[in-house]
Amino acid sequence: MVFLSVYEMMNPLTTVRKQHFWEYFTGKGLDAKIWQTLGSGSAGMDDQSTNGGYSLTASASGYNKRSIYFGNVSPFSPTASVFIANAKFSQTSGLSIGYVGLSADGTDGSTSRFYIGKMDSAQSSNFGASTANSTGATTHTDGSVSQDRSYHSFKGVLGSSSCQSYIDGVLDITASGSDKLPNTGLQPTALSMANTANPSIKLNIRYFEAYNT
Amino acid sequence: MPTTVDSLYEQLFPLTTVMKQRFVENFSGNTLDTDRWGTQTSTGGTYTMKNEVDGGFEIATGTANNHAASIGFAPTSTSGNPYNTPRQYSHTGSVIIFVQKWTSHVGSTSASTSGLHAERRGDNAGANGCAAMASLWNNNFLLRTCDGSQNQSNTDTTMTKDNVLHSYKIELTSSYAGESIDGALQLSHTTNLPEAKMSPVFGLQNHSNQGASSFILNYVEAYNT
Numbered sequence: 001m002v003f004l005s006v007y008e009m010m011n012p013l014t015t016v017r018k019q020h021f022w023e024y025f026t027g028k029g030l031d032a033k034i035w036q037t038l039g040s041g042s043a044g045m046d047d048q049s050t051n052g053g054y055s056l057t058a059s060a061s062g063y064n065k066r067s068i069y070f071g072n073v074s075p076f077s078p079t080a081s082v083f084i085a086n087a088k089f090s091q092t093s094g095l096s097i098g099y100v101g102l103s104a105d106g107t108d109g110s111t112s113r114f115y116i117g118k119m120d121s122a123q124s125s126n127f128g129a130s131t132a133n134s135t136g137a138t139t140h141t142d143g144s145v146s147q148d149r150s151y152h153s154f155k156g157v158l159g160s161s162s163c164q165s166y167i168d169g170v171l172d173i174t175a176s177g178s179d180k181l182p183n184t185g186l187q188p189t190a191l192s193m194a195n196t197a198n199p200s201i202k203l204n205i206r207y208f209e210a211y212n213t
Numbered sequence: 214m215p216t217t218v219d220s221l222y223e224q225l226f227p228l229t230t231v232m233k234q235r236f237v238e239n240f241s242g243n244t245l246d247t248d249r250w251g252t253q254t255s256t257g258g259t260y261t262m263k264n265e266v267d268g269g270f271e272i273a274t275g276t277a278n279n280h281a282a283s284i285g286f287a288p289t290s291t292s293g294n295p296y297n298t299p300r301q302y303s304h305t306g307s308v309i310i311f312v313q314k315w316t317s318h319v320g321s322t323s324a325s326t327s328g329l330h331a332e333r334r335g336d337n338a339g340a341n342g343c344a345a346m347a348s349l350w351n352n353n354f355l356l357r358t359c360d361g362s363q364n365q366s367n368t369d370t371t372m373t374k375d376n377v378l379h380s381y382k383i384e385l386t387s388s389y390a391g392e393s394i395d396g397a398l399q400l401s402h403t404t405n406l407p408e409a410k411m412s413p414v415f416g417l418q419n420h421s422n423q424g425a426s427s428f429i430l431n432y433v434e435a436y437n438t
């Protein structure tokens with residue numbers, strides 16, 4: 001036996017646990033008590049392959065978005081939290097976008113957020129990070145890992161002066177500049193975004209964990 | 214970091230040990246998981262996933278005297294004390310761990326129930342229960358047990374009531390009920406121990422002198438030992 005309880009896997013009982021959440025995306029359907037869906041397109045448990053998890057595909061026109069989020073219940077800190085997601089994206093080029101992370105509203109709108117994922121090709125051909133504050137001031141930061149269609153573990157560490165992105169366990173991107181970092185409460189989000197000139201992107205997610213530090 | 218093992222199961226037990234009933238609730242998401250929890254819908258109770266950092270889930274009473282609110286495994290109903298079925302946790306070998314913070318003035322609360330009980334009720338009375346409690350009649354947090362004949366007794370902890378998140382652990386054996394707060398053992402209580410199976414209950418009963426009563430939860434774990 002390693003631990004007496006699940007609690008003690010992550011904290012001794014002398015440490016009061018902060019908000020902590022995890023989701024395996026396994027079952028008949030998305031747990032609608034936890035998650036809400038947003039936007040147009042398709043979404044559902046993926047029966048196409050093993051390890052399919054849950055998939056989201058925005059409708060293939062305009063700037064359609066398809067996302068899952070908590071329905072604007074935001075218990076995670078913009079300056080002291082962590083998210084971990086296992087996800088993959090169906091596109092490696094073009095202007096479509098796929099993100100996993102924490103956001104204030106489940107979109108790429110003018111609200112606080114910290115996403116990691118597939119940037120559009122005008123921004124980078126590598127995986128990257130996108131951060132924004134509540135006024136919509138946004139920064140996109142390239143990483144060094146080329147976009148591909150494989151699952152990766154994406155870990156975001158939100159601090160008071162930076163947002164760090166780990167890809168498959170390696171620190172790859174550090175976004176800083178307090179005027180462009182999230183500054184309001186956040187919720188788990190996975191987001192597929194189409195573009196007028198490109199096919200839509202399918203995002204598969206099979207694990208999401210978030211906790212305050 | 215302790216030794217890495219292959220599975221979540223093996224973080225808790227070797228595969229040679231058959232795990233007993235266990236559950237974990239993180240109180241994160243859009244709404245309460247009403248496939249798991251039932252609520253008391255009478256007397257003005259509200260049940261809210263809080264939209265704030267570390268907000269967890271809040272249970273609040275109405276403002277009148279004896280208004281009560283509670284969640285448990287009993288189906289949602291207007292009843293104040295239904296049997297809290299399914300009752301899968303042992304009165305002689307179980308643990309419940311939870312993280313809780315009072316969000317009202319505790320002076321507005323007549324009684325509360327945070328732990329295991331055979332009935333879903335906010336007043337921590339009835340038959341077969343073992344739950345932490347805060348009350349305007351006590352300066353400190355306390356533990357109350359109820360036996361099968363509705364006899365109850367309390368033991369005070371050494372912790373003064375406050376409005377801060379704490380971790381609570383209640384352990385039930387055949388001879389005592391122990392309570393720890395923030396990892397420090399507070400008490401070992403031996404009288405009027407529960408005599409039948411139970412399940413998790415969190416609730417409270419209001420006193421009318423200071424408005425509604427409320428607390429938040431952001432974690433519950435229960436398991437048989």
